[in-house]
Amino acid sequence: MEGRAVIARATKTVVPRRPRARRSLYLQYLVEPFAYLSPAIVLIGTVILIPLIIGISYSFQSIELLRPFDSGWVGFENYAALWSDRKFWIALENTFFWTFWSVSLQFLLGLGLALLLNTQFFGKRLFQALVFLPWAVPTFLSALTWAWLFNPVIGPLPHWLADLGILSEPYNILGDPELAIWGPIMANIWFGVPFFAITLLAALQSIPGELYEAAEIDGASAWQTFSKITLPFLAPMIAITVMLRTIWIANFADLIFVMTGGGPANSTQILSTYIFTTAFRKLDFGYASTIAVALLLILLIYSLIVLWLRKKLIKI
């Protein structure tokens, strides 16, 4: 009797609980995870998403601090203005030029440096410390220093370039619309090589030495070893660092802003400096946001292509 009573009591308590159990399952799998994620969601929302949405919404408004009574929604007016803005197209072209040459030269020199640092030679530690130094110098300071280096009155570079026959006479290339952009590009290369060197060196050091031994026994030459073993191993790292640096450099206004201010005659104006001057010199936040959205879209498309290529080409 005792046993039966217990079973009866048990079924009585279990059966009515069923619906509640189902509801709690539902809660458990649909709602609960988000509760745990909520701090991160709130953080991402407030720090990234809300400013992004506000920024995009600005691009559809007229917000000029100098004409405070004209503010309001204007639809695609800013975009129409952008399309016919000659300065925007110049800046876009300059952005491509600046980003392409900065990234590719930084990458090539960084790769060379990483390969060098991956070997053993006398004084390596000191050399390594020196190589990574530019990364630690504030951009503002390095921009000023480079601007001075290009100044023929106090800097040596114009004289060296003239002696090498690259310039006809020692003048300041930062004042020449044809060559001015190479000034900030050189400063940027100096500044950005350590980044590639560090990351690629880390990737190089993670390649098992045995693979090189196996390749050596298989008869590979130095170039074959590099192209068939080293490069495929570096590829994931190369893809990610090149992508990051491209986005970074396309957005990187400091060097140009300090060295040339976008001039002469907009020859060094890139989108990010254009955004900066539009927003903080002309105080036209609406139009600045429109340019920024255009830059965002371009970089988004670029990143998608890189990520697709990476997935397509890299097997490790």
Place this chain on the structure above:
Amino acid sequence: MARIQLNDVKKSYGDVNVLRDINLDIQDGEFIVLVGPSGCGKSTLLRMIAGLEPISGGDFMIDGERMNDVRPRDRDIAMVFQSYALYPHMDVARNMGFSMEIRGDAAEERKSKVAAAAETLGLSKLTNRLPKALSGGQRQRVAMGRAIIRDPRAFLFDEPLSNLDAALRVEMRLEIARLHQKLGATMIYVTHDQVEALTLADRIVVLEGGDIQQVGSPLELYERPANKFVAQFIGSPTMNVVPVEGGAGGITLAGSKLTLPHLGDTSAAVELGIRPEHIDVVAPDQGMLKAVADVVEHLGSDTNIYARVEGIGPMMVRVHGNIPARSGDLLGLNIQPLNAHIFAADGTALRRADAIAA
């Protein structure tokens, strides 16, 4: 196919001498196994032969040609690494055909050779896979495939089976033996595993402390070890070594005399070595030695007895088949005199008379 000779080959790192005066003459098509305790320089010797490690002194010759300073790729030697060292970004076929790809051989030729090698090694269905999608044994076979495709003069193996489980190890061991029979190439094989060494080798090289202790066929090493180290290193379970008193006509062991006519003069004897399988168990009062069984292991085919011997100490005895011994039993032990080994104070074995005669 190659004859490999090492004449006084040395290796030192700074002032650490890892290998001293190694002399070896490996015949064309011979299967040589290098054994020795960890850190004795087996891998180093193999890597020196492959060309991955510079040779500090002496002459290393392949087919009579001095090869000390020849680059690995010009030595025409293939090596299978312990961790296989497969290229993780290449599929099985490309991994195996990599040496041909490097040489710039025609794609069709490469394909047919890879297919043939994959067939031999049972990898035909896996040629499109990346190494990460293979089991340990399959990876091991790919590593072997990479070696055989080159049709090299000699093969080097550095503990190729040590990452495999016991069953697979047996299978791959047979595979390697078959491969050697088929190709007839010179092979040098490093292992820790005695069974591998004893089953595969034409000759075994025992290395210890930077020196070669003995070179010989598996049976030779088992029956006539040159010294105490080899005696204890080869053979499982390990040989018992016990102190004895030497004498011109025989030795004295725990008070009883043992004559060893086959060894001639035994006055230099300090220790006696006897393998567990060369001790006979008899009734307690009939044996030359009295012992108590401490632990008895019944393995089915054999019985292992860990015995405490009166006046000597612990000894291990292995009896073929099952005997009804139990721990605590009193036993009589008889040492088979013809299988006894006698060591002098410096550890060298006294030569058997028949060995000297031969």
